Amino acid sequence: MQGFILHTQSVKDEDLIVYILSPKSVIKSYRFYGMRHSSILSGYKIDFELEESSRFLPRLKDVLHIGFEWILDREKMFFWQEFIRLFYWHLKDVEHLDGFYFELLEECIKRFKKQNPKRVIVDAYLKILEFEGRLHKDFICFACDEKIQGDITLLRAFLPAHEHCAFSYKFEQKKLIEFYTNKNSAIFDNDEIEKLYLIIKEGL
Ligand SMILES: [Zn+2]
Structure with a gap:
């Protein structure tokens, strides 16, 4: 096995x-x-x-x-273990799983070889949210229940909020729409990836 x-x-x-x-x-x-x-x-x-x-x-x-090809790359291994730790907290009490999670990790191993680990993790996390039916594409503010126009502030689990309703990092709405549609974080610069990554680290 x-x-x-x-x-x-x-x-x-x-x-x-x-x-x-x-x-x-x-x-x-x-x-x-x-x-x-x-x-x-x-x-x-x-x-x-x-x-x-x-x-x-x-x-x-x-x-x-x-082994993986990049297993001796300390920095990649560090991010990999951080991601795995989040996986553990997310799944530790689940007994029966869909093959989705195992396959996602297999895919991440391949992508880690060539790509920035944080980008791989951001993309993988979006897939998790979508698979679990937790991706909020409608941009209704988590705090006040109103539709958000303009920039979106994202909270833990990428919950959307108005900038004035919550304290976290904000993103351009059109970039988020593209990200949610294409499931690819290429639209974001490294600074934005860092912010998305910090939100993910709060918990899956
Ligand atoms: Zn609001």
């Missing part, structure tokens, strides 16, 4: 509880102290086996790390 390590939690001695995103679910497994856990880091893609236990978590075994 293959999956992405979303999170690890140390328990007694050197054992670990390992959360893995597989194509169909988030698996909570138990890893007994093995020689070393070099292959058990959040963000890593692994091939693994589970040994079911009737009384406890399934045991994680035969772990094989599947």
